[in-house]
Amino acid sequence: MPNAIPQARAWNVSNAFWITLVHIVALIAIPFFTWGRLGLALFGLLVLAPLGINVGYHRLLTHRSFTAPRWLRNTLVTIGALIGGGPPHSLGREPSNPPSLH
Numbered sequence: 001m002p003n004a005i006p007q008a009r010a011w012n013v014s015n016a017f018w019i020t021l022v023h024i025v026a027l028i029a030i031p032f033f034t035w036g037r038l039g040l041a042l043f044g045l046l047v048l049a050p051l052g053i054n055v056g057y058h059r060l061l062t063h064r065s066f067t068a069p070r071w072l073r074n075t076l077v078t079i080g081a082l083i084g085g086g087p088p089h090s091l092g093r094e095p096s097n098p099p100s101l102h
């Protein structure tokens with residue numbers, strides 16, 4: 001009979017830290033709200049995060065889906081690192097080191 005109770009998952013300390021930090025900063029930012037700052041936050045969330053994480057870290061570094069000039073690769077990876085993607089060297093480059101972004 002299969003185990004009906006799912007096993008507890010270990011805490012990912014890095015993810016817990018980032019999620020906690022984002023929520024603390026969001027609470028601190030409430031008194032400083034303006035529509036312009038909201039637009040800036042949405043730009044980061046809807047433009048920079050997908051560029052850095054989805055395009056730079058995932059498609060470019062993890063899967064090597066495309067080639068890019070050095071300046072573009074460095075820009076995408078830098079954005080991904082600043083968004084909180086972790087160190088880029090941790091992504092799989094060798095068959096024995098599977099990609100971590102899935």
Ligand SMILES: [Zn+2]
Pocket residue numbers: 058062063101102
């Ligand atoms: Zn993938």
